[in-house]
Amino acid sequence: MGDWKTTDGLPRGRRPRALSPLREHLRDTFWFAPTAALVLVLVVWMAASAADDAILTALRDAGDEEAVSDLLGIAEDAKTVVTTISAAMMTFIGVVFSISLVAVQMAAGQFSPRVVRIFVRSRITKATFAVFLATFVQSLLVLTSYDSQRDPALVSSIPLIQSVLTLILVGLSVILFVMYVNSTLRLMRIAHVVDLITTEALRVVTRMPLDISAKEPVGPGPSPSPDLGPETARFAHHGRGGVLRDIDIARLVRMARQHGVVLRLVPRIGDFVVPGTPVFAVHGGPAPKGLRSLGFQVSVGAERTFHQDLGFGLRQLSDIALRALSPAVNDPTTAVQAVDRIVQFLSSVARRPLGAVLHRDRQGTVRLVQPVPDWTELVDLGFTEIRVYSVASPQVTRRLLAGLDDLLAAVAEERRAPLVRHRTLLTQAVERAVPEPADRAFALHPDRQGIG
Secondary structure: OOEEEOOOOOEEEEOOOOOHHHHHHHHOOOOHHHHHHHHHHHHHHHHHHHHHHHHHHHHHHOOOHHHHHHHHHHHHHHHHHHHHHHHHHHHHHHHHHHHHHHHHHHHHHHOOHHHHHHHHHOHHHHHHHHHHHHHHHHHHHHHHHOOOOOOOOOOOOOOHHHHHHHHHHHHHHHHHHHHHHHHHHHHOOHHHHHHHHHHHHHHHHHHOOOOOOOOOOOOOOOOOOOOOOOEEEEEEOOOOOEEEEEEOHHHHHHHHHHHOOEEEEOOOOOOEEOOOOEEEEEEOOOOOHHHHHHHHHEEEEOOOOOOOOOOHHHHHHHHHHHHHHOOOOOOHHHHHHHHHHHHHHHHHHOOOOOOEEEEEOOOOOEEEEEEOOOHHHHHHHHHHHHHHHOOOOHHHHHHHHHHHHHHHHHOOHHHOHHHHHHHHHHHHHHHHHOOOHHHHHHHOOOOOOOOO
């Protein structure tokens, strides 16, 4: 569909796709890819079996019994290989599963429990597991196709194409296994983990529509903006309690356009909602009965996701830094790497309108208002806890001061106040905690590498 544009030519972001929430939810599951692979391999096996039967029938119709005998000999040789593959693939599957569990356990213990979803969403892990299972199932299906007859004139099935497909799957499994080990080793390195988190967080920013009229947060009052009209109704959450993961933006915009109203999401993505929590407010007209299905456009789960959650990336980066600053870990270099990415993320949103996202229909009319964190909230999320727990680490305080200075130089005047506040509080905390003037001066010297 292309990107939307504002009247001044600025990109407003990509129009949300109707299946976007479903796609993201499937990415957060581990069962879909293996299940799809098993269904696909069953279909391929049936097609290959039909092709093998067609080849055997064609040769017999042509009276070429010698060719049938040759094919039978090749198939018997392939049967030994397929039998070996069938026994070995379960061992490979166990190895992959064991490596994944160890990697997840190490990541959760050293980085943060929130990063486990990176392993769950890893495409190469899912592809490896799916192809290994598919190869195992394919080998079993091929073995069932072998005929016990040894006489070429009596044999009813020669699974030649099926055996070739099994060998192709084995080759693909070997390649994927090498790629999987390489990917898993990268995911166990903190630099790669924080890079993935930042990439996901920045992807949320690029998908967020840019609307110049959405500069301030939309409050919970009855009339948050004159453009929306008076609030006429509210719809409460009636499902299970949990974290608001995402909403179906495209469908909500379409429903609001059909009924001639404006919908406002009351909680933010990432908020915990319980039955009875107001979720949507209707503005600009009476609430038709057709909007009773709004509850089906909301996804509630056990944990936050990146899909539409602007602050989730900062939450994960802050958690990694806090874990690194804990006495049990004492790894200030990891905290500095997390601060690097926090500064990068804040720089990317420094000049964007925040507080609320306005989703428009094709005619440019606002149909859905989605609250998002404003600039002050993002700055507080990124720096508050790290600032409090980093006072005893000059490497981190130096990096924090350098990052705050860089952001102060990049943002507009009206957005400097929270940055100045954090810089002042950090300076005061270090002055109170560090008694020696030389150490204090060292800890308060801005350095983008912390301590080189």
